[in-house]
Amino acid sequence: MKRLFSRMSIVRKMVLGYFVIIFVPVITFGFYHNHLMYQSMIEEYAGGKQQVIEQSYANLRIDLLQISSNYGLFQHNANVIDYLNGAYRYNWEYVYSYQKYIKPLLSGMLYGNDHIRDIRIYKASERVFTAPEHIIDMEALPSNVREELRRLPPGKGLWFCELSESGEWKLAYYQNMYAERFSKHVGVFSVEVDPKLLYSFANTLSNEGRSDVYLLTGDLKSSPPGAREDMIGKMLERPFAYFFLDRKSLLVNHLTIEELGLRAAVVSKTEDVFASTAKQRVWLYLMIAGLLLLLSGIYYMLAVSVTKRLSRLARHMRQVGENNFKTLDHRDDQDEIGYLTYTYNSMLQRIDELVNNVQRSELLRKESAYKALQAQVKPHFLYNTLETIRMLAEANDDREVAELAYSFGQFMRYSLSSDHEQFRLSDEVRNIENYMKIQKTRLGSRLTYSISVEADIRQIPCPQFILQPLVENCIVHGLSTIRRKGAVAIRITDDDNRVRVEISDNGAGMPEQRLEEIRRLLNNRLDIKEFSTRDSGLGIYNVSERIKTYYGEDSRLEVDSKPGEGTDFRLYLNKKGMNGHVEPADRG
Numbered sequence: 001m002k003r004l005f006s007r008m009s010i011v012r013k014m015v016l017g018y019f020v021i022i023f024v025p026v027i028t029f030g031f032y033h034n035h036l037m038y039q040s041m042i043e044e045y046a047g048g049k050q051q052v053i054e055q056s057y058a059n060l061r062i063d064l065l066q067i068s069s070n071y072g073l074f075q076h077n078a079n080v081i082d083y084l085n086g087a088y089r090y091n092w093e094y095v096y097s098y099q100k101y102i103k104p105l106l107s108g109m110l111y112g113n114d115h116i117r118d119i120r121i122y123k124a125s126e127r128v129f130t131a132p133e134h135i136i137d138m139e140a141l142p143s144n145v146r147e148e149l150r151r152l153p154p155g156k157g158l159w160f161c162e163l164s165e166s167g168e169w170k171l172a173y174y175q176n177m178y179a180e181r182f183s184k185h186v187g188v189f190s191v192e193v194d195p196k197l198l199y200s201f202a203n204t205l206s207n208e209g210r211s212d213v214y215l216l217t218g219d220l221k222s223s224p225p226g227a228r229e230d231m232i233g234k235m236l237e238r239p240f241a242y243f244f245l246d247r248k249s250l251l252v253n254h255l256t257i258e259e260l261g262l263r264a265a266v267v268s269k270t271e272d273v274f275a276s277t278a279k280q281r282v283w284l285y286l287m288i289a290g291l292l293l294l295l296s297g298i299y300y301m302l303a304v305s306v307t308k309r310l311s312r313l314a315r316h317m318r319q320v321g322e323n324n325f326k327t328l329d330h331r332d333d334q335d336e337i338g339y340l341t342y343t344y345n346s347m348l349q350r351i352d353e354l355v356n357n358v359q360r361s362e363l364l365r366k367e368s369a370y371k372a373l374q375a376q377v378k379p380h381f382l383y384n385t386l387e388t389i390r391m392l393a394e395a396n397d398d399r400e401v402a403e404l405a406y407s408f409g410q411f412m413r414y415s416l417s418s419d420h421e422q423f424r425l426s427d428e429v430r431n432i433e434n435y436m437k438i439q440k441t442r443l444g445s446r447l448t449y450s451i452s453v454e455a456d457i458r459q460i461p462c463p464q465f466i467l468q469p470l471v472e473n474c475i476v477h478g479l480s481t482i483r484r485k486g487a488v489a490i491r492i493t494d495d496d497n498r499v500r501v502e503i504s505d506n507g508a509g510m511p512e513q514r515l516e517e518i519r520r521l522l523n524n525r526l527d528i529k530e531f532s533t534r535d536s537g538l539g540i541y542n543v544s545e546r547i548k549t550y551y552g553e554d555s556r557l558e559v560d561s562k563p564g565e566g567t568d569f570r571l572y573l574n575k576k577g578m579n580g581h582v583e584p585a586d587r588g
Contacts, residue, residue, distance in 0.1 A: 023292070042251070045251075046244075050255075053253050053264070056204045056205055064159070071157060071191075077101070077105065084135075085179045085184065088129075102135075103131075106119050116191055119189075120136060121135045122137065122138045122140060123137065124187050125186065145174055148160075149176055156175070158174045169198050174190050176189075205266045206266070212266070212268075214264070216263045228245070235252075249270055313337075325352035327345040327348050424458060424459065425462040435468055435472075436449045436488070443475075443479075448487045450490070451490045451491075454491070455499060460499060460578060466571070467490070469540070470540065471488060473539055473567075474505035475488065477508070482507055488504070490502070497576075500570065504566060506565070507566050509562050509563040510563070518541075518559055522544045543557055543571075551573050551577035557569065
């Protein structure tokens with residue numbers, strides 16, 4: 001064999017290799033792929049049938065909703081409620097109200113909806129006059145239904161469905177009725193539904209008898225005649241999907257009728273669906289095989305000269321990624337593939353340059369923005385504090401000056417810390433405490449404040465001065481213009497995903513137009529260049545941009561304010577964004 005193969009021409013070797021390496025695997029793959037397609041068609045058919053069943057269920061839900069909506073016509077009818085609430089003293093008044101107001105309403109509903117067989121109202125009060133067949137005593141209500149209704153909140157109804165001994169489904173809707181504003185339970189509204197509604201639904205699912213339909217109880221403990229045990233077992237294992245039985249010869253679609261507490265199962269034979277396509281598939285196999293034999297030789301000659309280079313190019317394309325823009329080595333071919341490879345390499349080089357430029361620009365932009373935001377902390381607070389210390393020192397020599405000096409020293413130490421030093425949210429809160437002590441000394445009894453920390457903030461990374469500008473805004477813009485006592489409240493809580501910081505005051509608040517401008521600015525719907533250059537708002541914008549940069553885009557600052565009532569700030573700090581920052585060691 002080796003000597004014979006060595007004497008064969010290259011063309012014969014390529015033809016032989018084509019049949020052994022390509023032709024036979026392709027035919028084998030074709031049959032296997034066709035089998036997969038057949039299975040895929042079954043799956044698509046099953047999914048489509050499931051959609052049809054769900055659409056039928058949606059129509060059933062509409063019918064059930066129309067039936068249950070009749071409750072509102074009675075609950076919101078003043079004459080009906082007065083009747084059930086015992087508003088009349090004499091029987092003739094009840095008879096008159098029933099004949100004039102209630103009976104026409106009942107008749108209209110009975111004749112207006114073919115699915116309604118009967119309507120009854122079970123009265124809660126014995127003194128209410130009984131109207132035969134329609135308004136009867138509560139004792140006539142089945143005890144099991146009565147127990148279920150006791151557990152229902154106002155506004156909720158109950159569908160009750162059971163299979164009678166004669167094999168007929170009984171379907172009814174119940175809902176409690178109350179006096180005005182739900183102050184008193186006055187009765188139970190009941191609608192008996194014609195079982196033809198369920199049978200019509202089942203007939204729709206059966207597709208004119210082509211499929212078997214089974215209605216089962218929701219717990220699947222009782223099954224109708226003909227239902228297979230393995231089907232019920234599968235329904236328990238896969239409550240939200242269709243499945244197959246007997247090697248995919250039977251398709252079972254099922255769904256839960258939540259309102260009625262029933263399960264509907266539709267069993268179809270897959271061979272009936274695809275029997276008509278079996279013959280066509282055989283002819284298709286023969287046509288594909290013959291055409292492949294005819295075109296193989298011609299295609300092979302043309303493909304060899306093209307596919308090798310194209311495959312190499314495609315393989316290189318799949319390897320290109322965010323960090324790999326290496327060009328493809330190629331010969332200086334003058335045909336279309338050579339030109340394509342040359343253009344592709346040029347494109348890779350250009351993309352590599354653009355990506356590097358964008359990355360550098362983004363890093364520089366973020367660094368500049370962060371530095372610029374931190375640099376906007378105003379120095380006027382330093383001057384006010386120094387003046388306060390001077391005034392206290394001249395006025396009296398007591399402990400208050402020492403405490404003020406200590407608080408100010410701690411504040412300055414925090415303010416003048418290195419930009420590269422890591423801070424925690426607890427450091428920021430401690431700085432706010434020093435700040436509020438200083439302001440309390442300046443304003444005296446005019447200012448009260450509270451700081452409530454309901455979360456562990458000792459290990460939460462935090463940039464400097466994300467809270468102090470907001471607190472300063474509350475005092476400078478909120479409390480300085482009012483004569484009554486001012487109050488600032490700070491509260492910190494957290495959950496699994498984020499930390500929430502609330503800062504509020506009872507000051508002058510913001511005008512509605514100004515508040516809307518600040519909200520648009522925070523949501524990037526207003527350019528900072530178009531925003532007013534007044535102090536109010538810019539510090540808030542700086543805080544918003546800093547927390548977005550530090551904690552990620554999911555973090556945000558929200559503002560609420562009412563003129564004359566005060567302002568509320570709410571910061572939401574995304575915990576996922578904190579993972580990108582190194583947590584500092586404990587500084588005590």
